Every structure is written in structure tokens, then in C-alpha cells.
Amino acid sequence: MNRYARINALLDVIARDKHVDVKRMATQLGVSASTIRRDLNQLSAQQLVARTRGGAVATSVSYDLPIRYRAARQAPEKARIAAAAAELVPPGAIVGLNGGTTTTEVARAIASRCVALNMARQDRVTIVTNAINIANELTVRRHIKLVMTGGAARPDSFELTGPLTSDTLSQIDLDLAILGVDAFDPVGGAKALDEEEARVNTLMAGRARKVMIVADNSKLSARAFARICAVSEVDYFITDNHVPGETLRQLSAAGVTVIVG
Amino acid sequence: MNRYARINALLDVIARDKHVDVKRMATQLGVSASTIRRDLNQLSAQQLVARTRGGAVATSVSYDLPIRYRAARQAPEKARIAAAAAELVPPGAIVGLNGGTTTTEVARAIASRCVALNMARQDRVTIVTNAINIANELTVRRHIKLVMTGGAARPDSFELTGPLTSDTLSQIDLDLAILGVDAFDPVGGAKALDEEEARVNTLMAGRARKVMIVADNSKLSARAFARICAVSEVDYFITDNHVPGETLRQLSAAGVTVIVG
DNA sequence: CCCCTTATGAGCATCTTCGAGCATGCGCGC
DNA sequence: GCGCGCATGCTCGAAGATGCTCATAAGGGG
Numbered sequence: 001m002n003r004y005a006r007i008n009a010l011l012d013v014i015a016r017d018k019h020v021d022v023k024r025m026a027t028q029l030g031v032s033a034s035t036i037r038r039d040l041n042q043l044s045a046q047q048l049v050a051r052t053r054g055g056a057v058a059t060s061v062s063y064d065l066p067i068r069y070r071a072a073r074q075a076p077e078k079a080r081i082a083a084a085a086a087e088l089v090p091p092g093a094i095v096g097l098n099g100g101t102t103t104t105e106v107a108r109a110i111a112s113r114c115v116a117l118n119m120a121r122q123d124r125v126t127i128v129t130n131a132i133n134i135a136n137e138l139t140v141r142r143h144i145k146l147v148m149t150g151g152a153a154r155p156d157s158f159e160l161t162g163p164l165t166s167d168t169l170s171q172i173d174l175d176l177a178i179l180g181v182d183a184f185d186p187v188g189g190a191k192a193l194d195e196e197e198a199r200v201n202t203l204m205a206g207r208a209r210k211v212m213i214v215a216d217n218s219k220l221s222a223r224a225f226a227r228i229c230a231v232s233e234v235d236y237f238i239t240d241n242h243v244p245g246e247t248l249r250q251l252s253a254a255g256v257t258v259i260v261g
Numbered sequence: 262m263n264r265y266a267r268i269n270a271l272l273d274v275i276a277r278d279k280h281v282d283v284k285r286m287a288t289q290l291g292v293s294a295s296t297i298r299r300d301l302n303q304l305s306a307q308q309l310v311a312r313t314r315g316g317a318v319a320t321s322v323s324y325d326l327p328i329r330y331r332a333a334r335q336a337p338e339k340a341r342i343a344a345a346a347a348e349l350v351p352p353g354a355i356v357g358l359n360g361g362t363t364t365t366e367v368a369r370a371i372a373s374r375c376v377a378l379n380m381a382r383q384d385r386v387t388i389v390t391n392a393i394n395i396a397n398e399l400t401v402r403r404h405i406k407l408v409m410t411g412g413a414a415r416p417d418s419f420e421l422t423g424p425l426t427s428d429t430l431s432q433i434d435l436d437l438a439i440l441g442v443d444a445f446d447p448v449g450g451a452k453a454l455d456e457e458e459a460r461v462n463t464l465m466a467g468r469a470r471k472v473m474i475v476a477d478n479s480k481l482s483a484r485a486f487a488r489i490c491a492v493s494e495v496d497y498f499i500t501d502n503h504v505p506g507e508t509l510r511q512l513s514a515a516g517v518t519v520i521v522g
Numbered sequence: 523c524c525c526c527t528t529a530t531g532a533g534c535a536t537c538t539t540c541g542a543g544c545a546t547g548c549g550c551g552c
Numbered sequence: 553g554c555g556c557g558c559a560t561g562c563t564c565g566a567a568g569a570t571g572c573t574c575a576t577a578a579g580g581g582g
Contacts, residue, residue: 136397150411150429168411
């Protein structure tokens with residue numbers, strides 16, 4: 001019984017019963033109460049559950065009922081960022097998405113939201129992406145129109161880049177570009193680690209009426225060298241609640257609409 | 262046991278069990294734990310798995326669908342057809358692949374063959390495809406250069422079609438187009454059920470120096486209305502051993518190299 | 523045929539995880 | 553308001569996984 005399995009078991013119980021009991025789970029999983037407590041505290045720090053004396057309860061802000069623990073870093077933060085981003089997508093919009101774990105979550109959130117709102121045919125959202133994994137997931141979701149750019153695949157990131165990608169993008173106009181980035185700060189703007197990806201992202205931003213950056217707090221202290229766009233070109237910035245207020249104020253002052261998911 | 266074979270083995274286990282154990286895989290594959298750890302870290306950097314203490318777990322960032330695809334009809338026939346097709350792909354070739362269960366098998370066979378032959382860098386095969394599921398699988402399996410066409414996704418077939426697809430294809434030259442079709446016979450040639458897909462397939466065949474059709478026996482008695490190309494444009498036809506000899510003779514007479522997998 | 527790059531395995535110091543014990547303090551009943 | 557019981561948080565030690573380094577093997581290129 002490793003940590004991952006325990007956390008999943010705990011989330012399953014909470015999803016089913018809305019609460020867990022430390023003692024009972026310790027017996028059931030064959031570990032000490034200390035361990036269960038540590039696990040619950042960790043989940044609580046990620047705002048996935050709320051601690052109570054003797055156990056924990058489900059948080060009111062439960063986004064997806066079948067809560068599955070994703071071992072990726074900053075998973076809950078990304079889910080909340082994604083939910084906030086999805087809310088800003090109006091019916092019928094044409095949305096560009098680049099690759100990355102955050103934007104993958106955004107894609108899922110947009111798809112879920114379209115189902116939830118039961119959008120009419122003419123209000124269907126169109127998603128344009130150069131991320132193979134996002135396309136692969138969205139293809140089966142009927143109520144979204146999916147368009148892929150062409151291009152050569154980069155094995156490390158599941159993104160298509162290169163001249164073919166640029167060609168495709170140059171033939172498309174977007175209402176909104178939602179970009180995950182490797183680094184973002186009030187002075188340097190948005191950046192990527194790979195110059196090929198940066199170029200594609202720049203172009204996608206240029207084809208869009210509005211530009212949204214989605215990034216968890218780690219990206220604000222990260223460094224990357226390939227420039228995507230300046231802060232002045234960014235309309236929305238969605239992040240989590242672990243970002244210094246000073247940074248957010250600077251972004252607001254620069255004309256960016258800042259939203260904390 | 263080289264690196265690629267190990268990585269494939271690890272991915273297979275993760276796809277099946279949702280998790281791997283460092284120690285167990287080290288024993289099973291006959292290498293040291295350090296090596297397994299290095300492999301898992303590399304996969305983790307590609308977001309294909311998430312490291313846990315003692316092993317790794319699936320990230321769900323796009324590794325569930327390939328499994329669904331494995332259970333196809335006529336599976337053994339398709340696997341043999343695919344293996345025969347893969348053998349006709351020379352090192353360094355630029356190969357076009359359209360969508361479908363047969364061509365998905367072909368993609369896997371080509372990938373496996375490249376691993377088995379341990380192809381040098383300059384002999385890497387380039388695969389150009391408009392099938393999202395194929396792209397998704399091949400991105401994971403590396404050591405193949407992958408190019409996607411752009412286009413709008415068709416939910417039923419995982420294929421990209423439309424003007425963007427045509428535009429991309431018109432900028433590409435192929436050594437070989439490997440096409441799965443819905444119907445093929447000595448008189449009518451190759452056909453598809455969907456006219457959009459047929460158009461893309463026609464274009465792909467037109468961009469290629471050689472055209473190969475892969476189809477199991479059921480396709481020879483099937484009917485479809487959208488024409489892809491005439492028999493005279495087909496260079497190779499790979500099928501299974503349940504096809505009437507008379508049909509094969511007619512195809513040979515028409516100048517098609519017929520191979521029974 | 524030789525050299526250089528890369529991959530692999532072993533050893534070692536470090537870090538993480540987990541369980542147990544103990545002082546603390548929260549909450550419930552009186 | 554008060555005291556008791558129990559969950560909690562913290563610390564410490566043990567077990568084991570990890571990362572790092574180095575030596576060696578293997579493979580590819582010239």
C-alpha cells in the first residue's frame with residue numbers, strides 16, 4: 001500500500017460518503033493513523049478535502065464528482081485554473097489552445113462545461129490546437145468542433161511546431177487564444193523554453209482577438225528564454241492563489257484582467 | 262534489451278496496470294534499478310507517467326485510448342497485414358498514413374520494426390498522418406519523425422479532413438502512401454464511405470511516388486461510394502489469406518503487386 | 523581499426539516515508 | 553465554567569528509495 005494508492009482510496013471514500021474517518025481508514029488500509037493524518041493534511045493543503053477532527057469532509061467546491069487523483073504536480077491548482085478559464089469561453093467561440101498540462105486541463109474543463117450547459121448546435125465551441133494529446137481527448141467529445149494545426153511533432157511536449165503549423169495558423173482567426181507558458185512575469189511577459197513552440201504561440205496569440213495566459217504560481221518565478229508575447233498583449237491572466245499580491249497588482253496595472261482560480 | 266524496448270515494456274505495463282514498480286521491472290527486464298529509474302524519469306519528463314516513490318503511475322494525459330483500439334475486429338489478420346506492410350517501408354522513407362484500425366496497426370508495426378532494427382538517426386522513418394490516434398501513439402513511441410496534417414477532426418474516424426488538410430498535404434511529398442480503405446475491388450478501385458476522407462486520401466495518394474492499399478478480406482466485398490483512386494494508381498495491395506484467388510489474379514493483371522500477409 | 527560519445531551498473535550519501543511515543547489543546551458532557 | 557478524553561502535531565528512529573558519481577562496457581563515426 002503506497003502513498004498513491006492510499007490517496008486514491010481516501011478520495012474514493014470521500015467522493016462516496018462525503019467524509020472519512022481517520023481511525024477507520026487506518027484499520028482498513030493497514031497503516032498507522034499518523035499516516036492517514038498526513039495524507040489528509042496534504043489533500044487539505046491542495047483544497048481537495050477539508051479537515052475535521054477525526055477525519056475530513058468533501059469540499060463544497062467539488063468540480064468533478066468522480067474525483068481521481070492525478071499524480072501530476074500542482075494538479076488541483078491546475079484544475080481550478082482550468083475551470084476559471086473555461087468560464088470565460090462564451091458560446092460559439094473559436095478558441096486556440098497550445099499544449100501543456102494546464103491547457104490540457106482547460107480543454108477538459110471546456111468540454112465538461114459544454115456538456116453541462118448542453119450547448120445548442122450553433123453555439124458549439126470550436127477548439128483549435130497544436131497539441132496532439134488534447135486533440136486525442138477532444139475528438140470523442142461530440143459537442144465540440146475540433147481543428148488541428150499541421151506540423152511536426154515534438155516528442156517532449158506533444159506539440160506540433162514548424163512551418164506547417166505556422167501556415168495553418170495563418171489561415172485561421174480566433175476569438176480567444178488560451179496559452180499555457182513556461183514563464184510569465186510582469187516585466188518579461190510570457191515565455192517558453194523552446195523557441196519553436198514560442199513561435200507557434202506567438203502566432204496563435206497574434207491571430208486572436210483576446211489572449212489569455214494560464215499558469216500556476218510556479219511559472220511566475222520560472223525563467224525561460226524564448227519570448228511569446230509582452231504583457232501588453234495579454235488580456236486575461238488566470239492563476240492560483242499562491243501568487244504574491246504585488247505581482248498581481250503589477251499585472252492589473254499593466255491592463256491585464258487577473259483572475260485567481 | 263535496449264532502451265527503446267525497455268521503454269515500450271514499461272509503457273505497456275503502465276497502460277495495463279496503471280502503475281509500475283521499479284524493483285519488479287528491474288528483475289523482470291534483467292537490468293539494474295538505476296536504469297529503470299532513469300527510464301521512468303525520462304518518461305516522466307515527457308509527462309507520459311508520473312513518478313511515485315518506488316515506481317510510477319499513469320498520468321491519464323492520453324494513454325487510455327490506444328488500449329481501446331486494440332480490440333478491433335479481424336485483429337490477427339490486421340496484425341499480419343500490418344507486419345507485411347511495415348516490411349516494405351525502407352529506412353529513411355517518408356510514409357503517409359490515413360486513419361483506420363488497419364493503418365493504426367501498420368503504424369504500430371512500423372514503430373516496432375524501427376525499434377527492432379535499431380535504426381540510425383539518418384535512417385529514421387518519417388510518418389505523415391491525418392489520424393489523431395496514430396499521431397498520439399507514435400508521439401509516445403519516439404524514434405520516428407512524425408508530421409501531422411492540419412484539419413477538422415471527424416469524431417467517428419479520428420481523421421482530420423477539409424481544406425486545411427488539403428493545404429498541408431499539398432506542401433508535402435511522400436515516398437509511399439499507405440491507405441486503409443472502406444472498399445477495394447479490381448474494377449472500382451479504392452473507395453471510402455465519407456467523401457471528405459476520400460478527398461484527403463486521393464490527395465495523399467497523389468503526393469506519393471508509390472501507393473499501397475491495406476485491407477482485410479471484408480473490404481473486397483464491401484461497397485462505398487466515394488472514390489479514392491483507380492486500381493491503375495495502386496502499386497501494392499496487402500491483404501489476408503481469405504481473399505479469392507481470382508480477385509488477386511485480376512489485381513496482379515492490372516499491375517498491382519499483391520502481397521498476402 | 524581506433525576514438526569518442528553514450529548507456530549501464532555499483533557504491534554511497536541523502537532524502538523521503540512511515541510508525542510510535544509524547545506533550546498539547548480542542549471539544550464535549552456535566 | 554470546568555475537567556476529561558481523545559485527536560492532533562511534533563519529533564525521533566528505522567527502512568528503504570533516490571540521486572549522484574565514477575568506472576566500465578557498448579555502439580557509432582571517422
